[in-house]
Amino acid sequence: MFSKLVKKSLSVLALSAGALTLTLAPAAAEFPEKPVTLVIPLGAGGSHDLNARIITSVIPTYLEQAMIVRLTPGAGGQKGTQEVANADADGYTLLFSHNYMDMLQQYVDNLPYDPMEDFIPIARVNYAPASIIVRADSPYETFEDLVEDARARPGELSIGHSGNWGAFFVPAAQIMQQLGLNMNLVPYQGGGPAMQALLSGDSDFTMAFPSAIGALRDAGDIRVLASAGEERLYEDVPTLAEVGVTGDIGYMHRFILAPAGTPDDVVATLSDAFESLSTDPTFVRLMGSLGESIDPMTGPEYQELREQQAVAYEALVDTLTSQ
CATH class of the missing domain: 3.40.190.150 (Bordetella uptake gene, domain 1)
Structure with missing residues (x-):
């Protein structure tokens, strides 16, 4: 009789311990637990x-x-x-x-x-729509000025871009193809380095998006010649369509x-x-x-x-x- 009571008590303790283990098991963590x-x-x-x-x-x-x-x-x-x-x-x-x-x-x-x-x-x-930009001291006052010089000096002007087949390379190639221009496409590791190349005089022009343009334009460091988009991004800057570049370019x-x-x-x-x-x-x-x-x-x-x-x-x- 005593032996049966001991076995029964041990079984109850084992079940209780198992239940306690289940109760104390940590809940699955919810995402995110860390940065x-x-x-x-x-x-x-x-x-x-x-x-x-x-x-x-x-x-x-x-x-x-x-x-x-x-x-x-x-x-x-x-x-x-x-x-x-x-x-x-x-x-x-x-x-x-x-x-x-x-x-x-x-x-x-x-x-x-x-x-x-x-x-x-x-x-x-x-x-975001891309814009064609030059330094403020550039001889190009308008997009037409840039195109005219590019046609007069084929292969001599350079555009710095953010990488081959990237966000500036593709629209630049499309524009060159449409207008029959021959210019040097110079790759950099992103839009920031391409902008620095422009500002330092290593390229004649580049392309950029609004977030990279605002402060430089306000400071008078750059000039925007044209922008992608159905409507003007800046009141005094024509769209690409207005200067004769058509199609889904520059987004x-x-x-x-x-x-x-x-x-x-x-x-x-x-x-x-x-x-x-x-x-x-x-x-x-x-x-x-x-x-x-x-x-x-x-x-x-x-x-x-x-x-x-x-x-x-x-x-x-x-x-x-x-x-």
Whole structure:
């Protein structure tokens, strides 16, 4: 009898211990538990860098964790992009990219990653029109002045751009093709270095987005000759269409990608944070101070646009490389 009571007591204790263990087991942690890294595959001082500084200053309100910028330029953006493609698919390493690097490069390079298979879009933040700019002391007062000199001196003028087949290279090549111009396309590791090359006199002109133009234009350091877009970006500056350049030229989409395989709940948390960011009053004010628009898209919406871009850019590369 005593033996049976002991066995029964031990069984009860074992069950109680098991229940206690289950009770004390830590709950699954909710994402994010630590700071999120935002990789920019471009150099410092360009429009992506400037936009990212605003994004990362405000989005912790909605993520409840810091977001840290990591600049990883190199190989026309492939170095930083590959870093994110190879990162753990846990939401802690994201890519801040643009449409040319994302969907066009696959047609001109053998990439170490598959842009469609290795990433999923989280959100588009905005898109921006590029402008053609020169130094304030440049002899070119208008876009027509630049074109006239380029035709008079074929192969002598140079345009600094943010990397081969990037956000400035492509529209510059399209403009040259349309107008029958021959100019030197000089690559730099991002829009910031390309701007510095212009200011130091190493190039005759470059292209830039509003966030990189505002302070320099206000200070009288640069002159804007023409801008992409259906409407004038600056009251006294013509659109590309007004100076005879037609077509979908000079737009850059800025968006966030995560490694493929990132869990759905993590994607949802990130997507919700960027959706809230787009209407945050501080974010809206700071982006306005850069002269940048806010044009959000959800990840699935931007994925549809990516697929359209892939088709359009394949045709564009065929056109540009067949000349």
